[in-house]
Amino acid sequence: MSNLKLIIKREFIARVRNKTFMVMTFLSPLIFVGMISLITWLATLNNEEVRQVAFFDETGLFLSDFRDSENIDYINYTDLTLENAKDSVVIKKMYGLLYIPKKQSNRELAKSVQFYAEEAPNISILNNIEEIIANKLTNQNFEEKGLDLNIIEDSRAKVSIQIENFSGEKTSKMANYVKMFFGGAAGYFLMMFIIIYGNMVMRSVIEEKSNRIIEIIISSVKPLQLMMGKILGTSFAGILQFIIWVTLGAVLLLVATSVFGIDPQYAGVEQSIALDGNQEEIQLLLQDILKLPLGTLVFAFLIYFIGGYFLYSSIYAAIGAAVDSETDSQQFMLPIILPLMLGIYVGFFSVIENPHGTVSTVFSMIPLTSPIVMLMRIPFGVPWWEVLISILLLIGSIIFMVWLAGKIYRVGILMYGKKPSYKELFKWLRY
Structure with a gap:
């Protein structure tokens, strides 16, 4: 039994006195917190980057709908030709060019919108653009059918389910x-x-x-x-x-x-x-x-x-x-x-x-x-x-x-x- 104690003591001291053990013991929590802080900071920097997106709208329907946001600056290139707009975007190294062609119906238009870019665009930017176009076309469809947009908006129901256990305690989703x-x-x-x-x-x-x-x-x-x-x-x-x-x-x-x-x-x-x-x-x-x-x-x-x-x-x-x-x-x-x-x-x-x-x-x-x-x-x-x-x-x-x-x-x-x-x-x- 005494031999076992000596071996345990020897191994314990050998590990604790090791420089790597000391560094990892006291610095690991700080490194971990520092890494989280660094990742958060880098993500913030990435989100703060403002991207310039040009748009060429042949329909003229969306000229007032593309408004600048925190991360996107929209530039109207509708006055140019499509080829000149493309060249200008490439020369000025903009993020991309949104092309909205003129079509006979909104259904065709919804399937014909194009986005020109050197690299695959950010999914959140695409979602933002799709939402703007979809909302505009949807409202147009409602108006063509003689529906009142104000009544439709007032009629929208927003559901938020509250979670609660049987003893009455609420909990988060x-x-x-x-x-x-x-x-x-x-x-x-x-x-x-x-x-x-x-x-x-x-x-x-x-x-x-x-x-x-x-x-x-x-x-x-x-x-x-x-x-x-x-x-x-x-x-x-x-x-x-x-x-x-x-x-x-x-x-x-x-x-x-x-x-x-x-x-x-x-x-x-x-x-x-x-x-x-x-x-x-x-x-x-x-x-x-x-x-x-x-x-x-x-x-x-x-x-x-x-x-x-x-x-x-x-x-x-x-x-x-x-x-x-x-x-x-x-x-x-x-x-x-x-x-x-x-x-x-x-x-x-x-x-x-x-x-x-x-x-x-x-x-x-x-x-x-x-x-x-x-x-x-x-x-x-x-x-x-x-x-x-x-x-x-x-x-x-x-x-x-x-x-x-x-x-x-x-x-x-x-x-x-x-x-x-x-x-x-x-x-x-x-x-």
């Missing part, structure tokens, strides 16, 4: 997207953590094996103790890193709420002032975020991180013991990556669509995928007994996998110069 975001982020980060820390264990074993240090260590420590020491030491370093990230994330959240003037209690209190539709939707969205089981999600993340890490790290350790270099380990990576990727795809395509369906429930119980899929399901509300069954199955699988990996580890740790195959690994299990 975006509630499922909020749950999808938090659950998906938790599942994705868990997958990345398992891969990162699992690879740390594998590299550590390969490094000691290639340096022949392992031969000295193994003379004093049992192979299973050595494997468990590496897994536990790295897991404690990972947990420490996770706690630091959560703490820094909470601090950054508090700073953000202070800077942007967001009151966390505002969403949970009934307001006496009247709110318009958009403000009320934002209010309900904030309520939905605060109603999420964030504490349960963080706790479950920690539990499933430890469980998923132990399950996969034992496999990583066995692979590290079986090979002589990282290059040789690539042939064994597919059985590790495949269940993790499957969990992500099931989460995004099944859990989001039907979080309590058969596929979602089954994959949240299978130990190789449950750490990811169950985390994605938790924001949607999962019965405690399903979570308990999932955790118990995960613990049982960890015990079995550690025992299985230990048999491969104790044989492979002293094997040199031979590239093992799956057949060879199965032979080692019988030793």
